[in-house]
Amino acid sequence: MFRDTDNRLGGVLSRKAVAAQLADAVALLDTGSYDEATGRELFAAVGDLGSVAGWMAFDAGRHRSAQDLFITALHAASEAGDRALGAHLLQCMARQMSHLEHFDDALDLVSLAQYGARREATCATRSMLSSLQARFHAILGQVEESERAAGLAEELFTQIVPGDEPEHMAFFDEAELSATLGVAHQIAAKHERDTRRARRAEKSLTLLGRALALRPAHRVRSKAFDALALARTHLTVGEVTGAHRETQAALELFGTIGSKRVSDRLAELHDEAEPYVSTPEASDLRERIQSAIAT
Known part of the structure; x- marks a missing residue:
């Protein structure tokens, strides 16, 4: 409940x-x-x-x-x-460390979770931890390591037997995997140039679009994060129109929830849109975010 x-x-x-x-x-x-x-x-x-x-x-x-x-x-x-539950808690702590921009600590916590639950972790737990590794490696600019971790996460996901998974892993479905890897590719795209950046962004948009399409209706905050991630990926390659569209969707969802994390991500998007402020859509995007956060 x-x-x-x-x-x-x-x-x-x-x-x-x-x-x-x-x-x-x-x-x-x-x-x-x-x-x-x-x-x-x-x-x-x-x-x-x-x-x-x-x-x-x-x-x-x-x-x-x-x-x-x-x-x-x-x-x-x-x-x-319960080592599997311990691994779940460590990944929660890793996500918090990442949010606070302690990225090395976040990666260390994921590694600790992997080691602590190495004999008991289910395929879903191992896939989830590898997907987080992909994201944190990307943040640290370790693009090749991110790619390898993403591949392992996808491989492990195909081996999941639903009945063998603990209840606390119910959140980790195809939508969650796609969203985590979509963000990893989005971040990695920032470390690439030209056609490589475009390919990364396209992969990110595909994964995030899948995540948003597959999210259950009750995962409202997750859907807001997915729309925000899509907006940020569009901005990575200068697609202001797409960023504006997805931001509007995110703001509509944000209006129905109370989440400081979503507010913080909106603030980051506001800053990322600053280089495009000369365009009406980027200017409107920033004004809408500022108004939503203020209220």
């Missing part, structure tokens, strides 16, 4: 309710009595709930709180002996 609320409305509106639920669950661990098997299930449940609470805090821009919640959840996953 909390994950669905987060996906539909963002983390700003419900994070306090989830944090309160987590506090009650942690109290059970401290004061209750249970056998080993029940304890493992309880710790795993607390770890999973902590991942949602931490993610909501992150989405709301409460970064210190998010880090504390992720660490609490990571300890619970460790007590449960």
Whole structure:
């Protein structure tokens, strides 16, 4: 229920309710009595709930709180002996580090997740971690490493057996894979020139378009991110009309959610459009973003 609320409305509106639920669950661990098997299930449940609470805090821009919640959840996953859940939490922390522009730390956290869950990680977990590697390598300008990681992510995705995946991996579907790799290609395009940049951008647009088409209706924030990523890819190759169109779509979705992360990405798009401000569409794009963020 909390994950669905987060996906539909963002983390700003419900994070306090989830944090309160987590506090009650942690109290059970401290004061209750249970056998080993029940304890493992309880710790795993607390770890999973902590991942949602931490993610909501992150989405709301409460970064210190998010880090504390992720660490609490990571300890619970460790007590449960659930290495796959631990890997999931580490990738959440990696995404936060990337958002805060600590890109080396983000890559290190993904590597730690891969090592810690090396014997228990499902194909979905391994594919997800490789897709994040592709994105972080691209940010660091390591284009060839990004390409290899993207290829591995796609290969592992074809090996997923849905019934073998834990519930916390339900979010990682074809849309999520396509979006993550689409952003990786978009970032890599910035490190390329001429025809290589154009090819990268085309690949990014294809993947992001697929992601947006495949997103379930309740993944509202993800759809806003997809539209934003499409706009940024268009700008990478100077296609202001496409950027303007996708920005309008992103802003319509942004108006229905509370998400500091989406707001931050809109601000980045606003800055990236500055070189094209002499065109009416880029100027309008920036004005619309500024107005949306201000309110």
